[in-house]
Amino acid sequence: MLRELFERVLSDFLSEKKKYLALPSPRQFASFPLAEVVVNALPDAIKRNAHLEAKYSVKGSVGIGNIVEIPHVCVFNSDITQSATRGYYLAYLFDASFNHFYLTLLQGWTQYEKAYKGQAPREKIKSASKAAQRLIANNGNFSLDPIQLGGKKLGPGYELGCICSIKYHKEALPTDKALIDDLRSLLSIYKDLQQIVGNDILDYFSSEKAVPAVKTTPIDSPLNWKLTSISSYTPEFVGPSTYFTQPNKKMDRRHGIVVEALASELSKGNLAVGNNRYIDLAARSNDGTRIFEVKTSSSKNSLYTAIGQLVLYSQNGIGEDMHDLYIVFPKSVDTRTAGILLRYGIKVITYRWVDGAPKFSELPQ
The missing domain is CATH 3.30.920.90 (Metal Transport, Frataxin; Chain A)
Known part of the structure; x- marks a missing residue:
């Protein structure tokens, strides 16, 4: 119509x-x-x-x-x-x-x-x-x-x-x-x-x-957000879609599947999860808050982007208990890179696809 x-x-x-x-x-x-x-x-x-x-x-x-x-x-x-x-x-x-x-x-x-x-x-x-x-x-x-x-x-x-x-x-x-x-x-x-x-x-x-x-900037801007503002979790769109400028080209939005599965797993423990337009996932407990940046590609560009995002997030929330920063990656990084990331307080969680669902390595409690 x-x-x-x-x-x-x-x-x-x-x-x-x-x-x-x-x-x-x-x-x-x-x-x-x-x-x-x-x-x-x-x-x-x-x-x-x-x-x-x-x-x-x-x-x-x-x-x-x-x-x-x-x-x-x-x-x-x-x-x-x-x-x-x-x-x-x-x-x-x-x-x-x-x-x-x-x-x-x-x-x-x-x-x-x-x-x-x-x-x-x-x-x-x-x-x-x-x-x-x-x-x-x-x-x-x-x-x-x-x-x-x-x-x-x-x-x-x-x-x-x-x-x-x-x-x-x-x-x-x-x-x-x-x-x-x-x-x-x-x-x-x-x-x-x-x-x-x-x-x-x-x-x-x-x-x-x-x-x-x-x-x-609004409360959910990466330049002016507070951990206490991330109080609820909103699932992302998942599944097949098309590029508007290339309607015959298909893409599969898997990022939301990974975030949803990660939120589900973290919720099983003593963690309250939330997100906003910029933060893929935040998980809070009595001893602090963890911030997760999820990537579906293991490319260097994805790694560099995730590092930049987490470093930016770590500079916010002054006076709040920022606990740990995590990159959630489809494969492990080499030992040297992992060591460098740890110097900046960034840890790596990996996942693999099993029967269409992501399975994670050891998760924080």
């Missing part, structure tokens, strides 16, 4: 708009059937399929009075904005030629026009978009490259205000499920950004608060 609605807009909007503009004045939007699709049908389908929280509203627009070059459907967090002119929000934007559309995390352009003069609005919104990109944790699905909408009026403002996006081509629209999965992923990024910049993005990036960004 959702895919078909987007497909209809891409296929019929320009031809229906031409017919509408050929009607004698005064014209009524009731004579433009695509208005119903963008303003009502698409928002209803998105709300119905995405199961959004009450604070989110979905609004579509083809313009007020005149039909715009770039219609849009926006998802607003009512704490931040309920208008496409201010704040920041998610937006489906159709390009002026209707060959593709984007799902974007977008800033309202009009707020910058009102706050600054001359060329300053363009410079300020572009700068804010770049700064916001450095604060979000992109999972790889979303592009940080500029979007290309065309159009003479709203298009340039949308392009400058885009923080990240995913592009859908007219000839290769994804399934309803893929569209909703992308929306949920971007909603997660939207929530994370709100934790950092608050509800007023214009104020945040026009003030000194935007300079020392580390001081205002």
Whole structure:
């Protein structure tokens, strides 16, 4: 249903708009059937399929009075904005030629026009978009490259205000499920950004608060987390998936299987497990906390990455009882490397696959 609605807009909007503009004045939007699709049908389908929280509203627009070059459907967090002119929000934007559309995390352009003069609005919104990109944790699905909408009026403002996006081509629209999965992923990024910049993005990036960004990172940022904040465990996605940019290429997400099995084993002892967006697994007992970084590859790059992550984690939690740091690896490291790691308080736990499940070497109690 959702895919078909987007497909209809891409296929019929320009031809229906031409017919509408050929009607004698005064014209009524009731004579433009695509208005119903963008303003009502698409928002209803998105709300119905995405199961959004009450604070989110979905609004579509083809313009007020005149039909715009770039219609849009926006998802607003009512704490931040309920208008496409201010704040920041998610937006489906159709390009002026209707060959593709984007799902974007977008800033309202009009707020910058009102706050600054001359060329300053363009410079300020572009700068804010770049700064916001450095604060979000992109999972790889979303592009940080500029979007290309065309159009003479709203298009340039949308392009400058885009923080990240995913592009859908007219000839290769994804399934309803893929569209909703992308929306949920971007909603997660939207929530994370709100934790950092608050509800007023214009104020945040026009003030000194935007300079020392580390001081205002969310509680689960690797630069500002507390062991006491990791109070629950959330399983990761596991199983087969595809790369968005290469839909015919399959990948198997096994990382979550290893983390889930490790959490299960540690929970059998006197350890309370938890995780967050950055920490694969934390296990706490009365005598301290252990942090685990799980890798599914035994490459040097995986090893170096794990070391860097654990060293970073070890510098946090000042005043808390950081007990041990562990790399969880699919094979053992050589004796010399293990000795070097121990100097930095890092131990190695290995695992092997038995009947499709990871089996671990000796685990901490």
